[in-house]
Amino acid sequence: MKLFTHLFLITGGVLLIACGGNKNDQQQAPPPPTPVTAVKAEKESATYYDAFPATVTALREVEIQPQVAGNITGIFFQDGQRVSRGQKLYTIDPQQYRASYDQAVANLNVQKANLNRAQKDADRYNTLAQQDAVAKQLVDNANASLEANKMQVAAAEAAIQQVATNLKYTTIYAPLDGTIGISQVRLGAAVAPGSTPLNTISEDNPIAADVQIDESQIQRFLSLQNKAGVVRDSTFILMLPSGQPYKYPGSIRIVDRAVDPQTGTLRVRIAFPNPEKQLKPGLAGNVRVKNSSGQPQLLIPYQAVTEQMSEYFVFVVGDSSKVSQKKVTLGARINDKVIVKNGLNEGELVVTEGTQKIREGAKVRVDQPGQSGNPKSDSSNRQTAAK
Incomplete structure (x- = not known):
């Protein structure tokens, strides 16, 4: 029994040692990769392309403002049509301005008649003065009257120019070729200088898209402006509101003169061909600018x-x-x-x-x-x- 007890204790100790060794080995094993x-x-x-928010704008745009007061008596275009420079657009009632013009012409004729009489009086008194047959004071008065009448004639001529200009402004002509918008007035409406513009005409081919760039991008855009062939390699692509690219590439037309101190940005105007009149001023989109260092x-x-x-x-x-x-x-x-x-x-x-x-x-x-x-x-x- 003693021998059996010793064998049991030895065997149990060996088993405990063996089990403890396996546990330590398991704890020290590194995790798999x-x-x-x-x-x-x-x-x-x-x-790649950098995207910049853009607003389509006309390269040239003119507001039609009345220069004289009166009522609209004629409208000679269809809203939204294309107009040519010099085409008649509006007429303002010219009656009062024509009457003023006629009155100014009549006043000029009176002043010319007075000048003619004063010239004759001055010539007569100066002839008599050479013969010492008239008092010098009468001669001086005649010459002074002549000069005064000359000035009155000049003033009358200036008045005619003024009323003639007003009469001319009663007919309004297109100042440039482009598309005219919807008229803001109708026949009979009263208008005056400084009131709401009658209409707006804008050039539509080419047309432009304005983007605001960070001041750190200025040198890049100046380089692109001076780079030849940027239109052919599609450096500037306009993305329409529909998400589709506009089929004509653009080119830089204007880099603004100064950075906005409030935003730290500079405006760049990029021109695009617009033969189908697809682009309209005010349209919002994005301009994608190709960025490749080579x-x-x-x-x-x-x-x-x-x-x-x-x-x-x-x-x-x-x-x-x-x-x-x-x-x-x-x-x-x-x-x-x-x-x-x-x-x-x-x-x-x-x-x-x-x-x-x-x-x-x-x-x-x-x-x-x-x-x-x-x-x-x-x-x-x-x-x-x-x-």
């Missing part, structure tokens, strides 16, 4: 990017299949890829799938794309990179 998908960061040709850019899949506190990071697979997190500076997003400006080197292996399952220093196993998890779940918390 996390399966991920990764791609190499490579340089590619990067041509140099290859470092591109990675956008789903590889994670955002933390408004900063962007990627996981890079390094030696011994361990990952490290790198902070990157992003450029424009191009489809499913994004430009990396700083923080990453060409050829580095960037994790694209499985990023939410790893952390700094974790060991990974790189699988083929689509085998490490659902890429949608990895990218659900990411936000669009700032351009």
Whole structure:
């Protein structure tokens, strides 16, 4: 019995030691590598478009304002039709202005008659003065009267010019070729200078789109303005409210003279052909501006990017299949890829799938794309990179 008891104790101790050793071995075993998908960061040709909100505007636009007061007696166009420069548009009742003109002409004739009499009196007195047959005071009075009548004639002529101008303004002509809008007055309406414009005429081919650019973009747009052939290579594309691109590319017509100190932006006017009159002033859209440096850019899949506190990071697979997190500076997003400006080197292996399952220093196993998890779940918390 003593021998059996000793054997039982020895056997139990061995079993306890064996079990304890297996437990420690299990606790010290390293975790298996996390399966991920990764791609190499490579340089590619990067041509993309920046979008700027735009408002369509006429390159030339004129408001038709009345220059004299009166009632509208004639309208000589159809609303919305195309008009030519010099075409008659409106007439304002000319009766009072014609009467004023006739009165001014009559007054001029009276002043001319007075001038003729004063001229004869002055000539007569000056002849007598040469013969010492008249008092010098009479001669001086005659000459002064002559000068006064000359001035009265000049004033009468100026009055005629004024009333003639008013009479001329009773007929309103188109100041330029373009499309006229809907008339703001009807026959018989009373109008006066400074009142509501009668109508507006705008040139519609070409037409323009105004965009506001940040002051950091000024040099870029000045370079595009001086670049030859920007129309042929579709540098400027207007996106219509329907989301469809306008079929004619544009070119920079005007870069404004000064930056708005309140907003820090500068207005740029881009002209577009408009032969079908599809574009109308006031139309809202977006102008897409081609951005291509001509140099290859470092591109990675956008789903590889994670955002933390408004900063962007990627996981890079390094030696011994361990990952490290790198902070990157992003450029424009191009489809499913994004430009990396700083923080990453060409050829580095960037994790694209499985990023939410790893952390700094974790060991990974790189699988083929689509085998490490659902890429949608990895990218659900990411936000669009700032351009």
